[in-house]
Structures are given as C-alpha cells and as structure tokens.
Amino acid sequence: MTGSPQPMPLGRLQQVVLVVIAVALAIGLLFMRGGIQSETPMEQLARRSVEPEVALTNGKPTLIEFYADWCQVCREMAPAMLELERSTQNRLDVVLVNVDNPRWQDLVNRYEVNGIPQLNLFSADGQPRGKSIGLRKLEELTAISAALINDQPLPQFRGVGSVSSLEGESTLQASVAQTGPRSHS
Template sequence: MTGTPESSPLGTAQRWVLVLIAVALAFGLVILRGGIQSESPMEQLARRSLDPQTALTNGRPTLIEFYADWCQVCREMAPSMLELEKKSRDRLDVVLVNVDNPRWQDLVDRYDVNGIPQLNLFNAEGEPRGRSVGLRSPEELQLLTTALLEDQPLPALPGVGNVSQLPASTSADNTLAGASSQSTAGPRSHG
C-alpha cells in the first residue's frame, strides 16, 4: 500500500475539534475587544481629534487630554469624554494627545505632563486657562466645559488649577532671590 494514507475517523474528529476551538477563541477575542465594533471610546476620540495647533487657533475653547493607551483611568474617563465631545462639537475642541507617541513629546514637555490623564484647558484665543490631573466624573467634566464655553472662572475642584502668567522679573526681584532661585528643584527632579 504505497498510495495516499487513509484518513481515520479519529483524525477527522480531531480536526473538527480544532476548528471549533479556533472559532470559539476568535469569538471570545471579539467579545473581549468590545464586540464587532472594536473601536473603544478613547480610540474614537483620538481618531476624531484635531491637531492641537489647529484647535488652539480656530477661535473655539479647547480641552487637550494627555493620555496613554495603557492608562486604566484614561479608559474609564473616555466614554464621558466622548459624550462631551459629541455634545459640544461645534463649540469646543476636544483633543487627545498620546504621551507615548514621540510626535507629541514637545507638547508633553511644554505642558509639563507629569501624570495622566491631564486635561489642559484653553480659552477661545488659545490661551491657557487651567489644568486638571486625574479622573474626572461626567459632572465635573461638564462644569469644566461650561466654564470654558462661558468664559467663566474654572470650578474649584480637587486637582484643578488655574494657569497664571508670571510677571517679568525686575532686577530688584533678581537681587532678592539671589542664588537660591538657581538651585530650585524642578517638578520632575523629585529633589
């Protein structure tokens, strides 16, 4: 018998079991990734985001969220951020900036991102109004948005701070500060 090997009923049954296992695993992965539409709210927001420079110069208030794909808090806040973006699309720009993308390193440095999620808030002229670090509830996000849209002071929430411009220092200020100002530790030095 030098012909083709005969298939045994057991070999065929094993193949069917393997096919069924493969289908079950594929189905399980689809379910775990969020169903047939596997794009998460965070991925939807990131895809729909304007370029930060465009957002800051188009005459609308802007909320820039610094996030990372691996950040659980960012993912938890994403559905509320997506809803906020949908409700205020024509009046407010919601921009996502992934801190792990080297393309945005200059923005991460410029806005001193030390924790995520970090929301940087800008008025319609693109001027910094404040920043928020950490998880925000839908109600808190609405309060922040309302303040931006109505050009009102930011709400007093834990982890939210206003941004102010430092006045240009005078020579008298420099003399008073002396050498101690030169040795002040930066926000990332942990010193």
C-alpha cells in the first residue's frame, strides 16, 4: 500500500536544540515581564497595604488611595505611591482600597468616592484632614505626606482640599446613607 510518507522522527540533536530554544524563549519572556517578581507597583502596594481600620487607629497619619485595576491614571501614579510607601515606612500608613471589590463598598460610600484615584488623608488620630482627586507626582505626594506626618497644613495643590466637620453631621450622614453618594433620585 502506498500511502503518504511517514514523518521522520526528530533526531536527538534536533530535540536538544528545540528544548534549548524553548528554555531561552521562556527566560526571555520572564525578563521582559519584569523578572521573577513581575508584580506591578500597584499589586505590590495592594499586597502590602494595611487594613483601613488598623491604619486609622494605630497612631500614624494615613493616606487611603481609592483605585481600580483598570484605571490608567492609578497605574501611572503607582510607582510614585510605592516610593512614598517605602520612604515613609513607620511614619505614614499607605492603604489601597479597590473600588471594584465589594468588600470595600461601605468605605467607597462613606468617603463619597466618585472619581479615581482619590486620596483620603487622615491625621495620626484618624481624623479626616483632606482629600486629593486625580494624578499626583512623587513631589506632590511627598509634600502631602510631610504635612500629614508633621501635622501641618496641607499644601495648596489643585484638586487637594481640606475636610471640615459640619454642624448636624449625623443628619447629613443619615441622608447620605439613605440615598448613597452616587444616587440621582
């Protein structure tokens, strides 16, 4: 019977060459993606982040960043946030809260997060000091953190504002709780 020719099995040398090429490609891909620790700065921050409740009660000023994985500005700001977290260790808590995680919906509502990245700034005693919305460069983040650490007024940057107590705050909070910050009814 004359059928189609059978493929020749690979020789030992050809098999070794293919394995070497496959290993070289795998190593190349590993290094192109950032090496063995291929976590992005945002993933590193989120993994190392202190729980918000702990941060607000441990006697250190706190910066809570509300972010989302899909947010390009959040990803752009992440290396500066990681550098800030590293440079202020033991003096400032940097906390990341993913707005897409249902676990944090109560915080998203409580702090009226309507845009990201949003930074909520707290004094060492856990009291709100201010809010920042939008992209922040390392220099701005450093100035904000220095003000928090040294209990000084926040720097005057566009998109950074102070937070003050309101008379009748409990009535306001009850109203917000019923309608929610994103409600349009």
